[in-house]
Amino acid sequence: MDPMPAKRPAGPFTPLDFQLVLLRRMADHNPDLVDDARRELGVSLADMREANRRWQAMLHAPRSRSAAHRYRSVLGTPESVTPRRIGDLACEALLWPVPLWPDLRFEVLALANGVVWNEWLVRAPGAAAPVLRTLDDLTPWSCTVDEAARAFAPARPLEGTAPTRWGLALTAPDASGVRRECAAEFTWGLLQRVAVSGRPG
Structure with a gap:
């Protein structure tokens, strides 16, 4: 059982909080892996739940800013911004590092108006891909x-x-x-x- 760490003070939503949001969704399938990662980050289960609650509140806030702007405000300046074309769709691929997974990046495909077309984890440029045979x-x-x-x-x-x-x-x-x-x-x-x-x- 986790010790009872001091509750993290409320403040700006940070990249650490965003990693907790990623983990919260993954806990449905792999709670043990998530618990290990959470301890690595030095945060409690309550911290993870609170980060997810705050994230959901941002998503559903009236007159909220564009999704692309939200990611920039939380994660900071992207590590890279690359033009991308998917069929007839022109967008930008924004990448941010994710300390929990050093070989991965969080990728956001954003249209010119700030609408996000896709958002997920991808392999970092230059990182070795896993060998997948069976x-x-x-x-x-x-x-x-x-x-x-x-x-x-x-x-x-x-x-x-x-x-x-x-x-x-x-x-x-x-x-x-x-x-x-x-x-x-x-x-x-x-x-x-x-x-x-x-x-x-």
């Missing part, structure tokens, strides 16, 4: 959506079960080499769990 490699927090999709192509997107969640239907070999159909679920772009159908793919 189902055994698909462990919690091991890879991002695009990494799993490339490793086990062709993967088919699945509708997420909640906001900030994504899914992929893919076929991957098990330890014996038999290819299995499975569904991978991601939160904020990071793998959380894989459900195997049992049927050979």
Whole structure:
């Protein structure tokens, strides 16, 4: 059981608070990993819940600023801003470091008017991608959506079960080499769990 740390004083919403928001969503699938990460950050369960409450309040505040502006105000100046085109959609890819996961970045794809088209964790530029060959490699927090999709192509997107969640239907070999159909679920772009159908793919 966690000790009873002193309650963190209220103040500006910080990058630390945002990491707690990411963890709060991931706790539904991997509470042990989240508890370890929370202790690494030196914060309590109550701190995590409070950070999530404040984040939700910002999201639903009347006359709130654009999502892109909200991320800048919380996370500071992006590490990089890169023009990106997705089909006919022109946007900017903004990247911020995430201390909990040094090899990842939080990516926001923002339109010129500040509307955010996508927001999730991606591999940092220059960081080595994980080696993904079998189902055994698909462990919690091991890879991002695009990494799993490339490793086990062709993967088919699945509708997420909640906001900030994504899914992929893919076929991957098990330890014996038999290819299995499975569904991978991601939160904020990071793998959380894989459900195997049992049927050979």
